[in-house]
Amino acid sequence: MTHLPIVSTRHLMPLAVAGALALAASPAAAQQKTVKIGFISTFSGPTAVIGNDMRNSFELALDHLGRKMGGLPVEVIYEDDQQKPEAGKQKTDKLIESDKVDFIVGYIWSNVLLASLKSAVDSKTFLITSNAGPSQLAGELCSPYVFSTSWQNDQTPQVMGLYMNQKGVKTAFLIGPNYAAGKDMLAGVASTFKGQVVGQELTKWPDQLDFSAELSKARAARPDAIFVFYPGAAGVQFLTQYGQAGLKGQIPLYTAFTIDETTLPRQKDLALGVPGAQEWVNDLPNDENKRFVADYIKKHSGARPSFYGAQTYDAANLVNSAVVAVKGDTSKKDEMRAEMEKANFKSVRGNFKYGKNHMPIQNFYLQDVVKDADGNFVLKTVATIVENDQDRFHDKCPMK
Amino acid sequence: MIYFIEQCLNGVQLGMLLFLLAAGLTLIFGIMDLVNLAHGSLYMLGAYFAATLVAWTDSFLLGVPLALLATLVVGMAVEVVAMRRLYGRDHLDHVLGTFGLILFFNELVRLIWGPAGMTLFLPSWLNAAVPVLPGLYYPLYRVVIIVVTILVALFLYGLVMRTRLGMLIRAGASNREMVGALGINIKLLYTFVFGLGAALAGFAGLMQAPILTVQIGMGENILIVAFVVIVIGGIGSIRGAFVASLFVGMVDTIGRAFFPDLLRLVLSKEAAATAAPALSSMMIYLLMAAVLVLRPEGLFPAANR
Numbered sequence: 001m002t003h004l005p006i007v008s009t010r011h012l013m014p015l016a017v018a019g020a021l022a023l024a025a026s027p028a029a030a031q032q033k034t035v036k037i038g039f040i041s042t043f044s045g046p047t048a049v050i051g052n053d054m055r056n057s058f059e060l061a062l063d064h065l066g067r068k069m070g071g072l073p074v075e076v077i078y079e080d081d082q083q084k085p086e087a088g089k090q091k092t093d094k095l096i097e098s099d100k101v102d103f104i105v106g107y108i109w110s111n112v113l114l115a116s117l118k119s120a121v122d123s124k125t126f127l128i129t130s131n132a133g134p135s136q137l138a139g140e141l142c143s144p145y146v147f148s149t150s151w152q153n154d155q156t157p158q159v160m161g162l163y164m165n166q167k168g169v170k171t172a173f174l175i176g177p178n179y180a181a182g183k184d185m186l187a188g189v190a191s192t193f194k195g196q197v198v199g200q201e202l203t204k205w206p207d208q209l210d211f212s213a214e215l216s217k218a219r220a221a222r223p224d225a226i227f228v229f230y231p232g233a234a235g236v237q238f239l240t241q242y243g244q245a246g247l248k249g250q251i252p253l254y255t256a257f258t259i260d261e262t263t264l265p266r267q268k269d270l271a272l273g274v275p276g277a278q279e280w281v282n283d284l285p286n287d288e289n290k291r292f293v294a295d296y297i298k299k300h301s302g303a304r305p306s307f308y309g310a311q312t313y314d315a316a317n318l319v320n321s322a323v324v325a326v327k328g329d330t331s332k333k334d335e336m337r338a339e340m341e342k343a344n345f346k347s348v349r350g351n352f353k354y355g356k357n358h359m360p361i362q363n364f365y366l367q368d369v370v371k372d373a374d375g376n377f378v379l380k381t382v383a384t385i386v387e388n389d390q391d392r393f394h395d396k397c398p399m400k
Numbered sequence: 401m402i403y404f405i406e407q408c409l410n411g412v413q414l415g416m417l418l419f420l421l422a423a424g425l426t427l428i429f430g431i432m433d434l435v436n437l438a439h440g441s442l443y444m445l446g447a448y449f450a451a452t453l454v455a456w457t458d459s460f461l462l463g464v465p466l467a468l469l470a471t472l473v474v475g476m477a478v479e480v481v482a483m484r485r486l487y488g489r490d491h492l493d494h495v496l497g498t499f500g501l502i503l504f505f506n507e508l509v510r511l512i513w514g515p516a517g518m519t520l521f522l523p524s525w526l527n528a529a530v531p532v533l534p535g536l537y538y539p540l541y542r543v544v545i546i547v548v549t550i551l552v553a554l555f556l557y558g559l560v561m562r563t564r565l566g567m568l569i570r571a572g573a574s575n576r577e578m579v580g581a582l583g584i585n586i587k588l589l590y591t592f593v594f595g596l597g598a599a600l601a602g603f604a605g606l607m608q609a610p611i612l613t614v615q616i617g618m619g620e621n622i623l624i625v626a627f628v629v630i631v632i633g634g635i636g637s638i639r640g641a642f643v644a645s646l647f648v649g650m651v652d653t654i655g656r657a658f659f660p661d662l663l664r665l666v667l668s669k670e671a672a673a674t675a676a677p678a679l680s681s682m683m684i685y686l687l688m689a690a691v692l693v694l695r696p697e698g699l700f701p702a703a704n705r
Binding site: 048049202210219262 | 402403406410413414515516517519521527528529537539540541542610611612613617618621653656660673674676677678681
């Protein structure tokens, strides 16, 4: 540049003032870097209770970490996916492109995650899914930039299938919602269940709430058992209608992700005696878990955390382990990945290992609903069904 | 055969629920010429009022009429405060105004009742399955819905066709100014009609609450189906709404019950399992398209309501 632009003092003054103000205001921002975490979940609509539980648990984890990771303050940007894939993708893009976050955490819904995945992977932003576990993610779509602190969708229903074998179930009718996770769940239970699947129904998701036609069908098929997957509020409706149809006591129900602490206050005694499977139950006896559950209940006036929350609590600690390992220099992505692959943190489910597809290899428990001494309905661990279970898609993952 | 009858009952029951919602909508749309997207919000309020009042009075039979009354009052208040400004404007203004009301009510419910949703528990005597035919058990509450809705339909028919009030309502629909000129307080009449529509929506909401849900935004999906019903039935016709509700309820349920099995005969199991829910949820729209082609004014056009 040879010519300096001619600027009059009249123009210069405001600039100078603005510059001075910026200097005065910015030392904190300029010198003190923060760890930026984008958080995507559902914060509106009927399933907002799940998103709130995840946010509460994430905030609790940050409290426990002193709201710092690797010596740097943590900044979290919460975004609502409205349970819609297109909204989730848009919010993911926003977090990556305009907020330039170091990590994205969250995702309840498999279809929302699948829509958002490419943005994160292409921009090499670490994505920690703390719930959704579509089969594609464990298999052909696995990525060096994606980790899970939950499970692959098929695993939990697979465990239920094993339990149904134990109980001597010979014929089963499967019902679930028609989206990525629903298909995985029904495929999962069918893969381990040794009896005969006499019928299978997928319902419109998320707006079909009346299951009368499906329940009539299940009754007419006369199975030994019904397996069902309805997360969130839909699980309340399913259990209600199952009870009203007079099926309770006639055909036993086996579930995955249908009864949890977000739905129990509405399901109450409808859920009594209905078995479910989970990789985390609130009464797991390790110290980390006791602290998590006790502090959550204290902070949220008696409300109990769900598995969604527990997995999100773990996600915060996984992110922390990576940031600590690079002493806050989040540009060292390879080192952060190497650290996260070790799963080097105290998980509230007890320690686990990662498979090469970044999916946990972990235990699964049978859980049941009981009434505690105060008359509240709570989930408790009944038995360990499988130990160190790895998802059945890891062979399809090209990652080494 | 028993299975088929059971599915038909499911269809009738869904149709009855749709009728309660569609009747109010068609009254307001047909008589007041007002597109009311907030009808779903009143449906939601009915359910929330019922869940709260039933828990509060500890009696289902006491809580339900109180909730109905509360929805009626809210409906009339909404008419006086908001809807009055919208008469005589074009439909786009109605859509915008009532869409605003949806957002308002969703947020209001979130402030008052929180985001988690509620449960309306049935008394245990209603929470059972009863034999309606030998070998066919059907949830008692769903039978109650069918019976009560038929009574409501008869009451509405009587009210609109056989009473002086109904005559005024019909006259107001044909010529608002003339009715006003004859010394009838048309404003009050409209407030009443809107309140009646609101109460019907609230009634639909509270009737479905024990089987479906009480949550924010619960009226938005079903409102679309209710619009389908009134388009098929003929806008403004109660009789049309009744017949169309039954049609839509049956087509939807029978589609969901039998269509996947039919599809499995021609497609692979996986393809059928994925395509069936999508296709069967399209059925009612196909029905609407077919009706519109054959009878563009609906099954019972307003001219002979």
